[in-house]
Amino acid sequence: MTATAESRAYDELVDFIAGGTTPEAIARFQPSAATRERVAELIDREKRASITPAEARELEHFMTLEHVMRLAKAKASRKTTP
DSSP: OOOHHHHHHHHHHHHHHHHOOOOHHHHHOOOOOOHHHHHHHHHHHHTTTOOOOHHHHHHHHHHHHHHHHHHHHHHHHHOOHH
């Protein structure tokens, strides 16, 4: 499941970018429900100290993608704010 969930998150972001976008669309972008659920599950497991090393790496990938999107959203916001 790790590779699939991780790949799906990257695919979602790549598809979004490749489809062409606007600053407004960037501001509204949200990962799929499946991706959000997987991240929530991993965060919960991390809090309970029951996360495996592979899951910790998967969570780190998700956090990296989240960071990239936060940066993109911040830049997009500057372009839409007068």
